[in-house]
Amino acid sequence: MKLFSRSSQLMKALIILIGICLVIFSLGVSISYGATTIDLHTVWQAIFSFSEGEQAHQVIWELRIPRALAAVLVGAFLAVSGAVMQGMTRNPLASPSIMGVTDGAAFMLVIILAFYPAVSNIGFMVASFIGAGIAVTLVFLVGSFSGNGLTPVKLALAGVAIGTLLRSVSSILSLHFQLEKDIGFWLAGGLDGVGWNAVTVLFFAGAIGMILALSISKSITVLSLGDDLSTGLGQNNTLIKILGIIVVLLLTGVAVSVAGSVGFVGLIIPHITRFIIGTDYRWIIPTSAVFGALLLVNADVVARIINAPFETPVGAITSIIGVPFFLYLARGSGGDKK
Amino acid sequence: MIPLEKQKRRRFWMIISALIVGIIIFSFISLHLGAISISPIEVIQTFMGQGTDRQELVLFHFRMPGIILALLIGAGLAVSGTMMQGITQNGLADPGILGINSGAGFAIVLFLYFFQGAIPSTSALSTYMLPFVALVGAFTAALLIYAIAWKKGVSPIRLVLVGIGVNAAFGALLTILQLRMDPQNYRQVTIWLTGEIWSANWNFVFALLPWMLILIPVAIKKASNLNVFHLGDDVASGLGTHVERERGVLLFIAVALAGASVAAGGAIAFLGLVIPHIVRKLVGPLHHYVIPISALLGAFVLMIADMIGSNILAPTTIPVGIVVSIVSTPYFVYLLMKTK
Numbered sequence: 311m312k313l314f315s316r317s318s319q320l321m322k323a324l325i326i327l328i329g330i331c332l333v334i335f336s337l338g339v340s341i342s343y344g345a346t347t348i349d350l351h352t353v354w355q356a357i358f359s360f361s362e363g364e365q366a367h368q369v370i371w372e373l374r375i376p377r378a379l380a381a382v383l384v385g386a387f388l389a390v391s392g393a394v395m396q397g398m399t400r401n402p403l404a405s406p407s408i409m410g411v412t413d414g415a416a417f418m419l420v421i422i423l424a425f426y427p428a429v430s431n432i433g434f435m436v437a438s439f440i441g442a443g444i445a446v447t448l449v450f451l452v453g454s455f456s457g458n459g460l461t462p463v464k465l466a467l468a469g470v471a472i473g474t475l476l477r478s479v480s481s482i483l484s485l486h487f488q489l490e491k492d493i494g495f496w497l498a499g500g501l502d503g504v505g506w507n508a509v510t511v512l513f514f515a516g517a518i519g520m521i522l523a524l525s526i527s528k529s530i531t532v533l534s535l536g537d538d539l540s541t542g543l544g545q546n547n548t549l550i551k552i553l554g555i556i557v558v559l560l561l562t563g564v565a566v567s568v569a570g571s572v573g574f575v576g577l578i579i580p581h582i583t584r585f586i587i588g589t590d591y592r593w594i595i596p597t598s599a600v601f602g603a604l605l606l607v608n609a610d611v612v613a614r615i616i617n618a619p620f621e622t623p624v625g626a627i628t629s630i631i632g633v634p635f636f637l638y639l640a641r642g643s644g645g646d647k648k
Numbered sequence: 649m650i651p652l653e654k655q656k657r658r659r660f661w662m663i664i665s666a667l668i669v670g671i672i673i674f675s676f677i678s679l680h681l682g683a684i685s686i687s688p689i690e691v692i693q694t695f696m697g698q699g700t701d702r703q704e705l706v707l708f709h710f711r712m713p714g715i716i717l718a719l720l721i722g723a724g725l726a727v728s729g730t731m732m733q734g735i736t737q738n739g740l741a742d743p744g745i746l747g748i749n750s751g752a753g754f755a756i757v758l759f760l761y762f763f764q765g766a767i768p769s770t771s772a773l774s775t776y777m778l779p780f781v782a783l784v785g786a787f788t789a790a791l792l793i794y795a796i797a798w799k800k801g802v803s804p805i806r807l808v809l810v811g812i813g814v815n816a817a818f819g820a821l822l823t824i825l826q827l828r829m830d831p832q833n834y835r836q837v838t839i840w841l842t843g844e845i846w847s848a849n850w851n852f853v854f855a856l857l858p859w860m861l862i863l864i865p866v867a868i869k870k871a872s873n874l875n876v877f878h879l880g881d882d883v884a885s886g887l888g889t890h891v892e893r894e895r896g897v898l899l900f901i902a903v904a905l906a907g908a909s910v911a912a913g914g915a916i917a918f919l920g921l922v923i924p925h926i927v928r929k930l931v932g933p934l935h936h937y938v939i940p941i942s943a944l945l946g947a948f949v950l951m952i953a954d955m956i957g958s959n960i961l962a963p964t965t966i967p968v969g970i971v972v973s974i975v976s977t978p979y980f981v982y983l984l985m986k987t988k
Contacts, residue, residue, distance in 0.1 A: 452984060456985035462809070466809060470745065470812060471977045472981070474918070475973065475974065475978070478970040478974045479974065486961050573816065620827060625823070626824050627820075629816055629820035633813050633816050633820070636816070640812075641797070641799060641810070
């Protein structure tokens with residue numbers, strides 16, 4: 311799967327660097343584009359010589375920048391969770407959206423909104439961690455108790471089933487407590503109205519998650535070669551897997567609590583990354599983060615353009631990009647390796 | 649062999665009659681439940697023509713069509729699921745998982761968006777059009793799935809995975825489309841897509857009835873072909889079945905049944921998947937037994953689910969599709985854990 315089979319460390323670093331440059335450029339586009347387009351020069355001024363009186367500067371600082379940064383962070387986190395999941399389970403279809411994580415988070419959020427409507431931002435976030443955790447645990451349990459272990463198909467089907475179940479319960483609650491409006495757009499996935507608060511939380515939760523992910527990245531590479539081999543090399547598989555699950559919960563939990571259900575980023579980015587950069591997770595994880603950020607920032611711009619002046623949920627955009635890729639995987643490795 | 653066959657036949661008829669009795673009894677219970685209370689005795693009186701105008705209105709114009717629709721949709725989905733499992737030789741196939749329901753749902757929302765601008769609750773013409781529209785969507789989805797999954801033949805596993813993907817694609821397209829609708833329609837469409845028998849009126853009953861009355865008997869008549877598929881394609885062609893042609897015909901019936909059901913009941917998931925499994929446990933794998941019982945059991949279960957959905961949290965109505973999901977996903981998970 312490697313494009314540059316002998317690519318040096320330098321080459322890989324270069325790829326990441328180019329990715330980061332593209333992300334910065336996309337950030338600029340994302341900040342300047344909107345209901346009123348603000349030219350890049352003004353964006354530059356607003357950032358480096360902010361003046362209180364200018365309305366454009368206010369819009370940029372209060373609305374555009376937090377939104378664009380949130381897109382970068384959410385995209386990066388979802389992609390890294392996907393990469394960690396795929397590495398740990400050696401399952402090409404493992405990813406947050408396939409495993410019902412977002413449905414789980416939504417489930418807990420509905421419960422919180424229904425019974426403790428006055429919940430704080432942090433409470434909201436904790437709830438979505440717990441919900442994401444419930445879903446992942448259920449899907450893994452179903453997988454590990456079934457006949458042939460967690461094959462790609464079973465994982466996908468278990469994800470569908472658990473997701474449907476949790477979503478059904480959420481629908482009942484939101485119908486009964488009349489929360490459909492609060493939950494509807496969130497469920498579709500969107501970055502509308504994300505403020506600095508959310509960015510701060512994303513940043514801190516994400517920093518912990520990313521550091522943890524990078525620190526176990528080497529072990530994940532070994533784990534991706536097989537549990538037996540990993541044990542043979544003297545690695546504590548259980549510990550690594552627990553740490554991996556914590557990374558996944560932390561990163562998806564915080565991403566989902568801010569952006570709602572944004573599907574397929576965590577599925578496709580790790581595959582693309584592996585194709586470009588090889589099988590070493592020390593490189594896969596940071597590169598996935600950059601590519602995931604790039605995808606989501608641009609998807610968010612498309613979401614604003616495609617149906618202007620209305621917002622299209624960014625989750626719908628990523629699904630439309632992601633489904634063909636999923637189908638390609640289903641035809642290939644995922645479909646044959648029963 | 650003959651006594652065994654006889655015993656099986658007796659068992660078959662016993663289950664059939666039990667289900668029919670069950671359907672009648674619960675139809676009565678369902679008729680008397682609701683926001684406006686009508687006691688069972690009053691229900692009978694109204695049927696004899698001695699009820700008040702108000703009671704007649706509630707029973708004959710609101711509750712009866714709803715119950716009949718639930719029965720028809722349940723039967724349609726269950727038979728469709730049974731046939732799909734028979735055709736693909738895959739116990740996890742059903743019109744919901746394969747993305748056929750969401751294809752039909754997408755076609756209907758598209759139709760409403762372009763030609764209606766509003767949900768048709770009374771307009772008769774569009775009511776009769778809806779099953780056709782749903783059918784176009786269902787067939788488009790089926791063709792799409794089949795074509796994408798085709799790789800020197802169609803493996804059941806690939807079919808299911810591709811189905812999940814196509815489902816997600818239609819879901820995303822629906823989201824985009826829904827946002828362009830006005831809020832009232834948006835809400836209705838959202839609820840309907842989770843599976844709700846919308847606008848229970850006689851027009852819908854008459855729009856759906858011919859489909860079920862034609863397709864289900866044809867399905868029962870074709871049951872022996874499904875049995876032959878069970879033996880594998882080679883044996884089937886050895887026994888003189890035109891495998892590919894028959895598969896096409898059977899698939900056509902199954903997709904048509906699913907499409908027509910979706911037109912009236914939204915995307916009710918998992919019913920078509922779970923019912924055939926229960927029925928096969930009761931009467932064994934022979935399709936000329938399985939299909940009729942599936943039809944009745946599907947009808948019975950959906951009617952009860954509808955009854956629970958409209959009464960348990962009253963005045964909130966829970967869409968019937970959600971009730972079905974909550975009851976059947978645990979069973980699906982159990983099946984998933986058992987299959988290899």
